[in-house]
Amino acid sequence: MNPTSNGVVHQKWWGWGQEGVAFSHSNKPNFAPFVLANIGLDLSVPGTPPPAFEDVDVPASRLDAGGELARVLREAVGEEAFVVDDLVRVVHTYGKGLADLVKVRRGELPRVPDVVLYPADEDAVRAIVDATISYDAVLIPFGGGSNISGSLTPPAHEDRVVISLDLGRMNRVLEIDEESGLARIQAGVLGPDMEDQLNDRGWTTGHQPDSFKHSTLGGWIATRSSGMQSDRYGDIADITRGLRLVQPRKVVELRPLPSTSTGPSVREMILGSEGRLGVITEAWVNVHRLPEQRQILAYLFPSFGAGVAAMHDIAESPDVHPSVTRVSDGSETRFSLSTQKESSGLKSKVQPALFGFLAKRGWDLEQSCLSYIGDEGSPAHVRREKDAVGRIVRRHGGITLGTGPGALYDQKKFDTPYLRDYLLDAGALADVSETAGPWARLKDLHTGTVAAFRAACADLGVRGYIMCHLSHSYHSGACLYFTFAFVPATGAD
Numbered sequence: 129m130n131p132t133s134n135g136v137v138h139q140k141w142w143g144w145g146q147e148g149v150a151f152s153h154s155n156k157p158n159f160a161p162f163v164l165a166n167i168g169l170d171l172s173v174p175g176t177p178p179p180a181f182e183d184v185d186v187p188a189s190r191l192d193a194g195g196e197l198a199r200v201l202r203e204a205v206g207e208e209a210f211v212v213d214d215l216v217r218v219v220h221t222y223g224k225g226l227a228d229l230v231k232v233r234r235g236e237l238p239r240v241p242d243v244v245l246y247p248a249d250e251d252a253v254r255a256i257v258d259a260t261i262s263y264d265a266v267l268i269p270f271g272g273g274s275n276i277s278g279s280l281t282p283p284a285h286e287d288r289v290v291i292s293l294d295l296g297r298m299n300r301v302l303e304i305d306e307e308s309g310l311a312r313i314q315a316g317v318l319g320p321d322m323e324d325q326l327n328d329r330g331w332t333t334g335h336q337p338d339s340f341k342h343s344t345l346g347g348w349i350a351t352r353s354s355g356m357q358s359d360r361y362g363d364i365a366d367i368t369r370g371l372r373l374v375q376p377r378k379v380v381e382l383r384p385l386p387s388t389s390t391g392p393s394v395r396e397m398i399l400g401s402e403g404r405l406g407v408i409t410e411a412w413v414n415v416h417r418l419p420e421q422r423q424i425l426a427y428l429f430p431s432f433g434a435g436v437a438a439m440h441d442i443a444e445s446p447d448v449h450p451s452v453t454r455v456s457d458g459s460e461t462r463f464s465l466s467t468q469k470e471s472s473g474l475k476s477k478v479q480p481a482l483f484g485f486l487a488k489r490g491w492d493l494e495q496s497c498l499s500y501i502g503d504e505g506s507p508a509h510v511r512r513e514k515d516a517v518g519r520i521v522r523r524h525g526g527i528t529l530g531t532g533p534g535a536l537y538d539q540k541k542f543d544t545p546y547l548r549d550y551l552l553d554a555g556a557l558a559d560v561s562e563t564a565g566p567w568a569r570l571k572d573l574h575t576g577t578v579a580a581f582r583a584a585c586a587d588l589g590v591r592g593y594i595m596c597h598l599s600h601s602y603h604s605g606a607c608l609y610f611t612f613a614f615v616p617a618t619g620a621d
Contacts, residue, residue, distance in 0.1 A: 131219050134209050134246040136296030138219045139273050139342055142178035142233055143549040151543070151550040155469050162466035166593045167556060169615050175553035184235045186214040191242040191289050197263040201245060201291070204255035209246035209297070216244050220268075220292035221282070223275030224339075224545070226559035229552060238284035241268065241292035248297050250409045253374045256293060257407060261376040265289040269403040271296075271347030272318055274339040279402045293407060295346055301325040304415065310369060310384050311415045315346025315408045331415040334361030334451070338560075341542050346408040352400030354607065356541065358600045359443075360451035360504065361416070365399050370412035373398055373405065384412030419504035424452060424534035425514065427499040428486075429526040432457040433571060435497045436598055436606070438524040440567050442501070443601040447516045452502030453601045457574065458495040460595035460611070486527075499526070500537050544611075551613060558613035566605040570598075574608060581612055590614045 130147045131138040139145055153159040153171065160171040189212045191198055202210045211217075217240045222228035247253045260267040266288050268280060282290045295316030302312045304326075311331065313322060319340040326332055336355040337343060343353075349371065354363040361367065370384030382395050398405055429435035435455035442448050456464060483493055499521075503513040518528060551558045565573045578594055585592035592614035599609040 131215055133211050133213070133216050133244070133294075134297055136246060136294060138216075139224070141181060141215060141219045143229060143552075144224055144545040145342060149546060151546040153467075153550075156467050157470050158466045158468065162463065163556075166591070167613055167615055168591045169551075169554055169556050171554055173554075175555060177553055178233050179235060181215060181218075184218070184237070186218055186237060187240050189217070189240075189242040197259060197265060197289060198243075200259045200263070201243065201256060204252050204259065205245050205247050209248070211244045211246070212242070213244075217241050217292070219273065220244050220270055220280065220294065223273060223278065223280045224342075225276035225278065226548070226557060228276075228278075228281070229549070230557070233552065239282040239286055239290065241282060241290045243289070244270075244292045244294055246294050246297050250298075250372065250374065250379070253293070253295075253407050253409055254379065256291065257374050257376055260291060263289070265291055267291045267293055267407075269346070269350070269407050270294045271316065271344035271350075272339070272342045274343045275347070275351070277351070277402060295344065295407075295409070298409065302410065304329060304331060308384075308386075309415055310412050312384075312410060312412050313345055314410050315344060315349070315371075317345050319343060319345075326415060327418060330418050332418055333367055333413055333415055335364060335367055336541075338542065338544070345411060345413070349399060349408055349411060350401060350403050354600065356454075356600065357451045357502070359453050360449060361414075365396075367414045368395075368399065368411050369414060371395075371398065372409045372411075373407065374409055375406040380406065420506050421510045422451070422502065422504045423510055423514070423531060424500050424502040424538050425517075425531055426529035426533035426537065427501065427521050427526050428529055429455065429497045429499060429521075429524065430491050431495045432497050432574070432596075434524045434526065435499050436570055438499070438520050438526060439598055439601050439606060441520045441523070442517060443567075443603065443606075445516065445520065448513055448520070450501050450513065450517065451504045452500055453606075454501070454597055454599055455499035456497055456597040457595060458497055459593065460597050461496060461498045462494070463593075463595055464498055498529075498533075500534055502534070502538075556613050556615045558611070560609060560611045562599065562607055562609040564602070564605055564607045570606060570608065577608075577610060581610075585614055588614075588617060590617055 131141060140147055163169050163171055221240045222232045245256055266286060270292050298314040298316035299321055300314050304311045322345060334357045336357050337353045348364040349368055352365055370382045373380040439453050439455055442453055487493060501517050503510045548558045574596055581594040592612060594610060594612040596608055596610045599607045
């Protein structure tokens with residue numbers, strides 16, 4: 129069962145996402161051989177599943193249940209929204225970074241929030257924040273729990289009462305200004321719930337970070353997130369136009385202005401502040417009419433350099449404004465192919481025939497790179513964009529694979545974190561790290577990072593695998609998103 133409290137469904141206490149959803153390689157015949165060849169991990173050996181929660185030693189709450197602070201907090205949210213249950217407190221202790229998952233699976237819980245509160249509105253948030261200050265407690269805002277920067281975890285030495293403030297009940301689209309293309313939305317709404325509410329009225333934000341299914345609007349703002357469709361819609365800093373931030377005994381309100389010429393910018397201070405400056409309760413964000421058509425096509429390039437050069441030309445082109453621009457390096461492409469399901473019939477013959485044809489044309493198939501490019505708009509607009517992109521792709525030696533692989537990518541794009549849990553069970557550590565660089569430095573950034581990772585693995589005496597994709601483009605550069613995995617040395621932390 130998924131941990132649930134006050135109607136808010138949480139992620140697994142020990143891993144990513146929902147109970148009952150997991151990665152399996154049983155129908156992916158090439159995956160186990162790929163893992164064995166590249167990091168030396170034999171997936172036929174049974175792994176170590178996470179412990180049963182009943183076997184975890186959870187520190188008792190330090191909140192005096194009959195004390196004055198507890199009374200004030202109960203008055204603010206109501207008895208049902210005042211939770212000291214052990215499972216709920218552990219769910220609110222860690223985020224979903226690699227270090228978080230390793231520690232929680234080990235049962236390392238030196239400090240756990242003493243109480244979890246579920247406010248229903250901003251007035252309750254204000255009462256909680258004021259009480260936190262008045263009684264010298266600690267307050268940690270909590271959205272979807274997907275945080276990877278350590279912001280959710282109380283310091284082990286913290287002696288004060290620790291309150292986790294879960295905004296999951298504040299999950300509604302409050303209003304849409306259709307003339308201005310703005311929506312006022314409560315900060316605790318999860319990505320899918322927000323989009324469902326907007327889509328029902330014909331609108332979208334277009335924001336799709338990797339954590340989309342298990343992260344909130346307030347969390348995106350607090351962590352300054354980017355998304356897979358940032359090429360078209362911008363990142364959350366572009367999308368957020370106004371907001372409300374609860375601070376001790378006051379509320380900071382930023383009106384949803386289309387642009388300002390004053391500074392320093394309070395808005396810029398709050399974006400990416402990780403909850404340090406206050407609790408974001410709602411925001412005005414840019415919204416767009418749902419496109420008539422959305423299409424993602426797959427392409428194949430002879431090398432990562434050719435793919436990046438094509439993305440650069442697309443970014444520079446006045447005729448092309450895609451929603452998605454993504455190209456994997458050779459290592460990630462080989463990994464992606466290893467996760468394909470077993471096929472039969474005509475489909476099982478197409479890929480070998482294609483790769484055989486490309487080999488005869490002189491392609492080094494170890495270096496070939498998958499790419500996905502998405503277009504949105506009217507059918508005529510999508511057709512023009514597709515034609516323009518096709519010309520750029522061909523200019524850099526690439527070929528079109530069609531909509532089939534693109535549709536599969538679109539369907540599975542949020543599932544990768546489940547693979548990390550699977551590898552943890554099997555004994556491997558895997559995670560991601562991303563950065564942005566100017567176009568002129570991307571090649572050096574890619575090769576330098578790969579070389580540094582391999583040197584670090586050699587120093588540790590472990591076998592590791594690193595792969596990368598260009599995840600989205602900007603005017604002057606692009607984001608490189610690295611994924612790595614290795615099996616730690618025996619006995620090593």
